[in-house]
Amino acid sequence: MTYMPTFDERLARAKFRAWHRGTREADYMMGGFFDRYSAQWDADALQWFEDLLAEDDVDVMAWALKTAPVPERFRGEQITKMQALDYVDIPR
DSSP states (O other): OOOOOOHHHHHHHHHHHHHHHHHHHHHHHHHHHHHHHGGGGOOOHHHHHHHHHOHHHHHHHHHHHHOOOOOOOSSSSHHHHHHHOTTTEEEE
16 A cells, blocks of 8 residues: 555645755745745645646746746746745845
């Protein structure tokens, strides 16, 4: 039998992955986005974010900064929220 993680387990894993990208800039972008919006997510929104986490940070940052076109599979309300960048609070 294959173990299927619960929604809460998936959410916890996504949070860790969002805040541990490998660069400070990507951590703030992905982790800040997770912190701001994840409480509102359903299974589809979480799947979208999990799929986004599988992409290269350079690509995700380019889509968020609007310096590269967003692939069709990531277009929609979520990426529009990410592109606003109003969720990034950089500690000093």
